[in-house]
Amino acid sequence: MSAIEIQGFLNKLYLEEDFRNDFFKDRQLFFKSRSIHSPETIAFMKDINQGQVEFFSQGLYKKRKYAVDQLLPRTVKILGENHKTLFRKFSKTFFPDGIHKHHSDAIHYCDFINRQGKKSILFKNILKFEKDLLKNFLRPRYFYFSVYYYNPVTTLESPDLSDITAPSRSLTLITWRKGIIKNVMPFG
Amino acid sequence: MENKLHSIPYLGNGIGFKPELKSFIFLNRDKIDFIEVIAEHYIDVPCIKLRELELLRQHFTIIPHAINLSLGSAQGIDKTYVKKLAKLVEYIDPPYWSAHISYTQAHGLDVGHLSPIVYNSEFLEILSKNISEIQSSISKPLILENITNHAELAGKEFTDADFLNTLCEKTGVGLLLDITNLFINSRNFSFDPYSFIEHLNLEKIVQCHYVGCEDQRNQLTDTHSRKTQVEIFSLIAFLLERHVPKGILLERDERFNDHGEIVSDLLMAKELLEKIKV
Numbered sequence: 001m002s003a004i005e006i007q008g009f010l011n012k013l014y015l016e017e018d019f020r021n022d023f024f025k026d027r028q029l030f031f032k033s034r035s036i037h038s039p040e041t042i043a044f045m046k047d048i049n050q051g052q053v054e055f056f057s058q059g060l061y062k063k064r065k066y067a068v069d070q071l072l073p074r075t076v077k078i079l080g081e082n083h084k085t086l087f088r089k090f091s092k093t094f095f096p097d098g099i100h101k102h103h104s105d106a107i108h109y110c111d112f113i114n115r116q117g118k119k120s121i122l123f124k125n126i127l128k129f130e131k132d133l134l135k136n137f138l139r140p141r142y143f144y145f146s147v148y149y150y151n152p153v154t155t156l157e158s159p160d161l162s163d164i165t166a167p168s169r170s171l172t173l174i175t176w177r178k179g180i181i182k183n184v185m186p187f188g
Numbered sequence: 189m190e191n192k193l194h195s196i197p198y199l200g201n202g203i204g205f206k207p208e209l210k211s212f213i214f215l216n217r218d219k220i221d222f223i224e225v226i227a228e229h230y231i232d233v234p235c236i237k238l239r240e241l242e243l244l245r246q247h248f249t250i251i252p253h254a255i256n257l258s259l260g261s262a263q264g265i266d267k268t269y270v271k272k273l274a275k276l277v278e279y280i281d282p283p284y285w286s287a288h289i290s291y292t293q294a295h296g297l298d299v300g301h302l303s304p305i306v307y308n309s310e311f312l313e314i315l316s317k318n319i320s321e322i323q324s325s326i327s328k329p330l331i332l333e334n335i336t337n338h339a340e341l342a343g344k345e346f347t348d349a350d351f352l353n354t355l356c357e358k359t360g361v362g363l364l365l366d367i368t369n370l371f372i373n374s375r376n377f378s379f380d381p382y383s384f385i386e387h388l389n390l391e392k393i394v395q396c397h398y399v400g401c402e403d404q405r406n407q408l409t410d411t412h413s414r415k416t417q418v419e420i421f422s423l424i425a426f427l428l429e430r431h432v433p434k435g436i437l438l439e440r441d442e443r444f445n446d447h448g449e450i451v452s453d454l455l456m457a458k459e460l461l462e463k464i465k466v
Binding site: 002003004006007008010011012014015043044047048049052053055056060063064095096097098099100101136137138140178179180 | 228295311341343
């Protein structure tokens with residue numbers, strides 16, 4: 001097994017739960033189903049300790065979730081307990097990479113949430129705002145405009161989200177410059 | 189490269205910069221001689237982050253610490269990223285910069301965390317090739333950090349200390365000895381960390397990292413969030429009796445509000461460094 005194959009295999013083992021379960025459930029079957037015959041490869045794979053890999057994988061998952069929690073604090077708070085289930089589901093569908101992988105992960109998670117059934121306009125508004133913040137951080141354009149049904153800045157300033165369960169609508173235009181909010185204009 | 193390592197000035201007591209610690213760092217300047225920034229936090233970011241970097245640069249010696257380089261990747265390193273990193277290092281103009289002995293990327297999947305490589309001759313070659321490539325883009329001295337290892341892999345041909353010594357010898361890089369990672373590995377895999385230090389080529393150790401670790405289900409992990417344990421400071425003291433690196437640095441990444449803990453760690457490190465100076 002070449003070094004590149006070892007690393008490809010390990011990454012899948014660390015990141016993909018189904019792949020990991022298949023491997024640890026029955027290694028002989030795993031080798032057979034994937035036509036792995038090399039004694040050297042089989043010896044390497046047989047030596048992998050399930051407990052150690054599970055511990056490492058769970059650590060990776062926790063780290064990933066923690067980073068997204070930090071980047072989408074309001075979205076996560078509104079989702080409450082559902083967040084755990086949704087993020088677990090999402091984490092199997094997308095694997096972030098690159099310098100700003102956590103930002104990219106959070107943006108894709110917003111898209112994933114958007115695809116999950118009906119949501120209140122207020123929640124959609126918060127989701128859109130947190131996604132816009134991240135997108136503008138990653139790809140700061142000289143100018144960028146975005147319209148919201150609620151003023152996201154004033155609604156989101158509240159540290160206690162129970163305060164914003166039913167704020168009154170206020171059509172708001174936000175201007176971003178080089179990734180930073182420059183102007184918040186409520187006009188409705 | 190060897191001469192470059194020798195010409196690195198003494199830096200002293202440092203702390204890893206996090207935006208949450210900005211005020212703390214400026215208020216505790218008497219305890220902080222230099223800072224480390226995560227290189228990726230200043231690549232492809234809005235101007236506000238670059239202004240933050242400029243402010244830090246005006247007040248501190250900054251060491252860029254790269255976490256996404258994946259030097260141990262058999263597929264090679266990302267050239268676009270290296271170009272950006274080189275530009276950042278040039279801008280900061282540090283005495284040296286640092287990265288890890290690990291890989292994160294393979295077959296289009298990014299593990300999202302520093303993952304161990306197998307300490308054998310094949311991976312020694314891979315690292316050497318990748319290091320040589322990066323040294324042709326970034327001329328500042330490079331030092332590499334030992335990581336924690338939670339999953340042991342078969343195929344090891346070197347002891348950990350021998351691998352680090354050989355790598356440094358072969359490539360001319362220095363060592364960023366993470367004392368906490370060493371302590372964690374020694375506990376999780378039952379080896380003597382003092383003997384490990386004694387087997388290292390100490391002259392290659394340019395900088396140290398330290399921070400407290402946590403016990404999670406009978407495994408120590410590097411959460412970078414706790415007060416540094418006495419055992420870790422004992423290891424630092426043991427090293428300092430034999431070799432004084434250019435700097436030792438607290439790598440705190442979470443629980444920033446507990447300033448008392450952070451100050452206590454910084455003061456302890458400062459005291460150890462001052463004892464050596466005397």
